[in-house]
Amino acid sequence: MIRSHNHNHNRRRSHHVLTAMTTALVFTACSGPPPAPPKPEPKKPIPTRAVSANAQSQSLRLHNGLETYLELAPSGSDTQVQLAVVAGSLFVAPGLAELAATVMLESSDPAAGRPSLRHRIEALGGTIDAKIGLMTTWFDIRIHQNSLAKSIIALRESLESVTQSRSQIERMRSDLIATLAAKLDDEPLREAARMLLHGEVGTGAYLNSLLDLDPSEVSLFHSRLYRPERCLLAISSAGDFNETRAILHLPAATAIAEWNPPPAVPGPSPIIERKFESGLYWASTAGRPGLVQASFVMRLPDASVKSGAAEWLVMHSCLTLGGRGGRLERMQDEAGVTDVHWQTHIERTPDAIALVMSATVPFQQAITLWRVLNRARQSLIDVPPTPSELQLALRRARLDANLPGISSGERLRLAANLKSRGIAARGLITRLEQISDLSTWNQTDAAIAFQETPAWMVAIGPGPAPELPDLRPFELLPKGFEATIDSEPTPAAIAATGSWLIRARAATGGSEMFDGLTGFNSTGTIVADRSPDATDIIVWNQSGKLTRRRKIVGQTLTTELEGNNWSETFDKVRKSLNAREAKLLRHQMMRHPLMLLAANQRGTLQFRPIAQRSSGDRELMILEAIGNEFDRLRIHIDTESHLIRIVESWERLPDETLVHVRESWSDYRTAGSMRAPHRLRTTWNDGEHQTETVFSEWLPTLKN
Amino acid sequence: MIAAALCFLLSAAPAAQAVPKPVSQGPPPASPTPKPPSATPEGQKPQAAKLGTAKARTDQPGTAKPTKGNTGTKFPADQEPTKPASEPGSKRAKQAPPVPLRKFHRLTTADGSRFHLIQDPTVAHIHWAIASWADGRDDPPGLPGLTMATAQASLAGTWSTGSSDPQAEREALDKLYEAWQQQLAKPGNSEAADQVIKLDTEAAKLGDSRIFERVLAAAPAFQPEILDRAPLAVFALTTTEPAIETVAKLLLERREEQALRDLDLAWLPSVLARAQAHALNPRHRLHGEVLALLMPSSPAIAHLEAPPITAPNRDQAQAAWQASQHPTNTVHVLIGNFDTDYIKKTLSLVFSETKLIAPARREAPRRPLGGQRRSIVPGIASGGGAIAWGLPPITDPTALELARRWLMDERGPLRRALGKKRPNLVIDCRAPWPTTTSGQSLLLLDLQDPNGKPGLVNEVIAICKTIADKPLSQGQFYRNYLQLSSDWNRTSDSPRAIAIMLAERALVWPAVKLDRLALRHRKADKVLPILKAVFASNPATVEAK
Known part of the structure; x- marks a missing residue:
C-alpha cells in the first residue's frame, strides 16, 4: 500500500534552465561579456595559461583568446576537431543558434572560389556536423590525422568569411526548415524530445521562430558571438602535442591562433529566459485512429552537474533501468498496461542528455501512462526504495553515469568541458562509489530532490487532446506550413498556376505564338561595373543549340554549344567547355521569360504557386518551377500587366559554389509578332555583382 | 554494404600506425588507463599499472607572463607552459606524454566461440557485438528469412528466464505454432484465428517475454538489440566490466536455452516486408537469374523470390536458431577499457561448452563458366x-x-x-x-x-x-578512398557501431586480421x-x- 504524502500533484515542476545551466557555463575564464545581463567589459590583456594536469591532455589559451584542449588519442585513431562557441539555443532568439551554425557550415564565397566548410572537410575524406546545445554550439569534425592542418585552415577561413548575403541565408534557412520538417515526419517523437532538451515548448513553435528570423540577425549573431574569446578548440589526435600546437600557430597567414575578427557590432546578445517545464505535451496530428505515439523523456545528469548528480542517477534507476523494470514497469503492470513494448534511446545535445522511451499505444493508454509516470516518481518518496532496489540501481547508475560520453565525440566534448571548468572527470563515479554505502546519504531527501528533475511525456496522434492538468498542447508543425522545397506539389497547386501563365502568354503574344516559339536571336549591350562594355549577338534554340558572339574591347569571343560539343573560340584558339559551364550558359538562355512560358506551354516545365506579394507599387504573383532542371527558379508575374518582371534562380558554378541570380526584366516592346522585354538587370548574390543589358534587337524564332 | 566492406583502421603497435610517429618520444611501457573500480568486484582482477593517472602537478605556475607576437618559427613564449628553472619534475616534464595504446587480443573458448577483444583506453563502457549468418544458409526450405526472425525474437527470453513452467510452456507453444500454421493455411477461417488467440493467451500465462530484457537491464546492460544487417544478424549491447560475468552467462543462456517466444511477432512482419520488397523491386528477378546461372545452390536465391506466406513449426525454428548460433558460426567483438586477463578468464569459464549441434554446412560453390x-x-x-x-x-x-x-x-x-x-x-x-x-x-x-x-x-x-x-x-x-574515409568517419564516432562493424567483418572475412589492415589509401x-x-x-x- 502506498502511503500518500501531502504533495500537490498538480504543482508544475518548473526547473530554471538557467539555474541548471549556470553550472554548465563553459569556459569560465572567458573574458567576453557575461551572458546576462550583458554589459561591456573594459578591455584587459588576456592572461596566458597553460595547464597540464593530465599527461595525456593539455589546455592552452592562445594569444587571440581562443582556448584549446589537446588530447592524445590511441595511435591509428581518426582525429577529432571540435570547435565550441558559447552561442547556444538560449542566446538571442529560438532557432538562431541552429541557423547560424548552418550558415557557418554551408557558406561559400563564389567571388573567391571558396566552397563551403562542409564541402572542404568532405573533400578531405572527413565529416563535419554542428551540435547545438543550450549554451554552446559545437562543430564536430572527424578527419584523418594527415588532414588535420588543412581542416584547421578551412575552419579559420570559414569563421572569417561567413556569408552575409540575405538570399544565401534565406536559402539555407529554407533548407534547414525542410530538413527539420522531414525529420518531424519520420521521427516526430525524437524531434520533440530534442526540442524539450532545448527548453522549447513545441516543434511548431520552434519552426515558427526559424521562419521569423531575419537574415541580418544571423550576421549579428556571428559578429557578436563567434569570437575567439568565446570559443574552445578541442583536438583529439594521435600526433604529439608539439605537432598539434605547430598546426595551430603556423603558418601565421592561415593559423587559427591568428584568427582575429573585426570588432563586434555593438549591441547585446541576451540569453532567453527558459525553463524546463515537465508535463504532458500533446500534439494532434493525422494518424491511425485510436493510436498515439507516446514517449517518456527523462533528463539524466552528466559529470558537469556538480551537486546531487549521483543521487539523481540512483533514483532514476530505481524508477527505470534504462526503460525496463523498476518502479515504472511495476506500476504499469498494476495499472493493467502490460503490452507496451518500449523502444529506448538516449537523446543528446551538447549540454543535456535524456532517456527516451517510445511506443505506439491506444489513446486511453497514453493517459494512463502519464498518470503511471507521475505515480511512479512520487512512489520513491511514499515507499522508499529497499536496499536491494538501491543496490540494483547503483549498479545501473554506474553504467548510466558514462552514457554522456558514450561516443568519442561526446567524450571529447565532455572532457574539454570538464577540464575547462576544473571539474574532476571522475567526480560522478567517485560519488557513486561513496554512496554505495547507503548509510552515508539520505534516500528520502534524494527522492524529494528527484521530483524536481525534468520529466516529460510526449503524445502525438489524431483526435483532440484530452483534458488533463499538466497537459500542454503543441503543434507539431506551424499552421498552414508547407516545406515547399522537398514536398511534392499537389495537382491542385499546379493547376492554380495555369491561369497566371495563360495570362502571361496572352500579354506577350498569345498561345499560338508560343506554340511555334523555338528560340530567339538577340543583340544586346552589357554594362557592368569595373568592366568594359560588351555586345552579345545570340542565336538560341530550345534544343540547346547556342551561338554567342561577344565583342569586347575590339575582340570577339565566340561560344558554341551544340549537343555535347561545347567550345569557346578566341583569336582562333578553341577551348572546350565543361558540362557545368555549358549548363550555366544554357540556363541563362532558358531563363528568358518568353522561353520559360514556351517551355510551360510545351509541358516540359511546370510551376507551383509560392506567394502573392507587394513590391513597391506592384503586386507580384510568385511561381516556382518544379523539377530538376533548375534550382529554385521563381518567376514574379505582375498581377496587373501579367508580364514577368523578375526571374530568380540558384546556379552552381564550376568551383562548386552556389550563386543566386536575380534578373529584372523591363521595357517590354514589340518584337516581331510577340512582345519581349528589352532591358535586363542581372544581380548576383544581393548585389555583389550587377550588370545591365539593353537589347537593341530581340526577335523570336518561330517554327513554320 | 558499407558496413560489410569497411576495413577498420586500428593498429596495435606504434610501428604499424599509418600516421607519422611522434619524434620526441621513446616507446614507453604500455599499460591501461585507470578504470573505475567496481563496488562488487567480480573475480580476481589484477590491477595493472595505471597510465595517465591524474596527479596534481605542484610544479606548474598559475600563469605565465604574456608576450606579444610570434618569434620566428618558434612558438611565442607566451604559448609555452613555463616552468620554474629548478622544478623537481623537470626531467619527467621534458618527456613526451605516453601515447595511449589500443590492444587487440583473440580468444577461442572451449566451446568454439571466437572472440576479438579490443582494449581501448578511451572507451568507458564495454560494447559487445555478436555476428551470425542470416543469409539463408540455415533456413529450412520454403522458409527464407526464418533465421533472422529467430534472432529478432531471441530477446523474449529463455526457459530459465521468463518461464513459470518450462515444460508446460513448451507444450503450449507447440500447440500455438500448430494452430498458427493452420491459420495461415486457411486464411479467413475464423475458427482457426480464434484458436490462435486462445492458445496465445494460454502460452502468455506461462511465459513473460519482458523478463529477460529486464534481467539484462539490471546486470546492467544498455540497449540490447538485434540488428538486421542482411545477410547478417548482429546482437549488440553495452555493459560495464564488473557485469561481464553476469552478462556473459545471460548471453550463453540465450544461446543454449532459447525459448523463441513471440516468434510470430518477428516472423509475420518479416514475411510481409519481404513480399513488399519483392513487389517493389522487380529487378530482384534479374539478380535471382544471375545466381541461377553462376551460383545455383546459393541460399540468397530464395531471398530474391516472393516469400511463401507460411509459418514454421517449433522444430524448424529451433533448428534454424541453433545452427546459426552454434559457437563456430558466430563471432564476438568486445571493445572497452578492460582488464584483458580478467575478461579472457571470465569468457573462458562461461563459454566452456555447448549443447548445440554444429550444422553440416556447405558453402554454395560458384560455377565457373566456360563461356558467356x-x-x-x-x-x-x-x-x-x-x-x-x-x-x-x-x-x-x-x-x-x-x-x-x-x-x-x-x-x-x-x-x-x-x-x-x-x-x-x-x-x-x-x-x-x-x-x-x-x-x-x-x-x-x-x-x-x-x-x-x-x-x-x-x-x-x-x-x-x-x-x-x-x-x-x-x-x-584516391577520390573513392576519400569517399570511403568519409563514410567511415560518419560511423566511427561510436565504439558500439565499431564493435558491430568489426563483428560483421570478422565473420565475413575471417582470414583478414582486424588489427592488421588500416583504412588507408x-x-x-x-x-x-x-x-x-x-x-x-x-x-x-x-x-x-
Missing part, C-alpha cells in the same frame, strides 16, 4: 540488365571496395565511356555479391538506361574487358589486379525485356 552465359527475363520495365563475374580470391577487402566504388563513380570508367551517349545511365555495383565467407562470390553490375537505348549490356562488357588494359595512375582510386597496383582477374573471366548476363 546469357539469359533474358521478361516483364521488367526498367530495362537494362545485370552482368556478373566471379571474384578471384580476395585478401584485401578494401581494395575490392575501392574497385566497386570506382566502377560506379560518376568519374569512373563506365560513365566516362558511356556518359555522353547515355547521360542518364544508372549503375549499381555490388561486390562481393551475395555476401559470403571471404568474398567467394561475384561482382555484379546492374545497369539501367532510362532512355531505353539498346545494346547497353554489350557495351558495358566491351568496356570492362579493356578497363584493366588501360594504364591507371597510382592515385586513380590503396594505390592502383593493389586494385588493378582484382579488376584484371574479374574481367578476364566469362560473365553471366541477364537482360531485362
